[in-house]
Amino acid sequence: MDFHILTLIPEILKPYFNESILGRAQKEGGIRIFCHQLRDYAANKHQSVDDRPYGGGAGMVFKPDVVVPAVRDIKAKHGVEHVIYLSPKGAKFNHQKAKELSKYKSILLLCGRYEGIDERVLDLVVDEEISIGDYVITGGELAAQVVVDAVSRFVPQVIGNEEAPKNESFADGFLEHPHYTRPAEYEGLKVPEVLQKGDHKAIGKWRQQQSEEITKERRPDLFRPHVCPVYMALVHHPVVNKNGELVTTSITNFDIHDLCRTSKTYGIEKCFMITPVEAQQGMVRYIKNYWMEGFGATYNETRKEALDEVEVAASIEETCLTIEKNHGSRPLLVATSARPQKKTISFNELQALMRSGKKPVLVLFGTGYGLATEALDQAQYLLEPIKGSGNFNHLPVRAAVAIIMDRLLGR
Template structure:
């Protein structure tokens, strides 16, 4: 998988992609994340990437020309399955969407900034608009890092334990059950006996029951419907027609 991220602040993304699972995925040749500085495609001597909004109003707007140029250059090198725009009014990112995107080969992620992008970018260049929640960040970089992490960790071979990602919260519509490790007893706080029993069927039954209990207590909304009917296969389609 290759993910190309377009941003006006590439420095914000240096840390997340140089450590932990994302770094391991790149070292193994399983994924590649490339960060592109939009100012390299800026307009004029100042390499401008934003301008005042037509009609007035507070804040600057990211211009269409630099974004279009950058995307055009990337598309000359390879075909992309999605061109994603990180925006608070996009589809809410969830595990189902992460699963779906992890099956793609090449993705572009555009990080918004200022008051957003020229609407024509969204109308003609973007295929999917994504939000990580109902709040506003200073820019789309941190959101892009969250999405990238959630996708890449699902790729086969990235995690040391192939089954780890399959038992994460939300994969089956439930929160993950409690987990314990050594020592079995600490200050009188005991690990549930069933986990020490060695009886695989009983342990799996306990884990399922605990997942259901925890989900009912903490996220009852997940019990109201099938989480797989969320955003996984939905897209905000934009085209030139």
């Protein structure tokens, strides 16, 4: 991956980039870092890059007629795909953003100084603004170093161990567990016994617990209890109609959109639309494709993200096989029903099961008048029904899905 940095002070960047892991990664070809001197693009006699702000006030502002041609020139010469202005007004940089940026082959980081840059530069050549935190530093160079460093860690081979970024803080929404090295006791403080015994299962459990506790205490905003992979499916067959007869219902566009948005919101792995009717399967694929690759993909990018959740399957069994292929074990099937049933699992019990279990869970939702007996019989668990305040018991399935997922996975 290539990083281009447009700055007034390239010299302060190089010492950091040329040492240690980033230095090695550059030598081995995993990343390339190019620092461009902004002043080289100042065509005026004094090579000045800034001027006084319109409207008065302290500080100087980078001139658009220097920065815009500079960015355009670097983009054209080096095939830059994405231009970022480092700015305290940008969206806050985080793990997810670093991972996202690592997918580009080449990015350009624009470093401001003084009061910042002329707003028209943003309008004309900048794709996004990124801030490294809620404070102001004197220039964008330090911010560029932070971004290059964090993004590089996601570039294969840069940190030598492909697993490392997956296990570190923020990777799965948790802060990392504590680390210890020798000696086993220092100033009266001992390394926890479990780490010294070599029982890897126990060590894994201890680390997970520590990680959860630390996250809950220090970053409640991040905390989401660890759960097994959760899938959901909207079943169109086998379901019953109002007379209790076995039927196949039709898929609706609303269901596809609303369920995949709920699915994405609650971190569900995939949202299956189950129907044996091939024309209906084709319709789901057509709609998904429209939002993933057709006009919809550019019209609404968040919808594209959500539609990526949708999968089609001909039956509950086919859904189970697909999940088994992903995780190496068959999912536990949890059926839902609005009708009171004899033996159900409560929301709390299912939550506990999802937290302790390694096996994936597939939650089944019925259309029409609900899942048919044969679908209910296939499931290992039947979830307790949602109870409203009165006797009316006909929640739309889209509402039921959202309520149930919020009770199971909401913060």
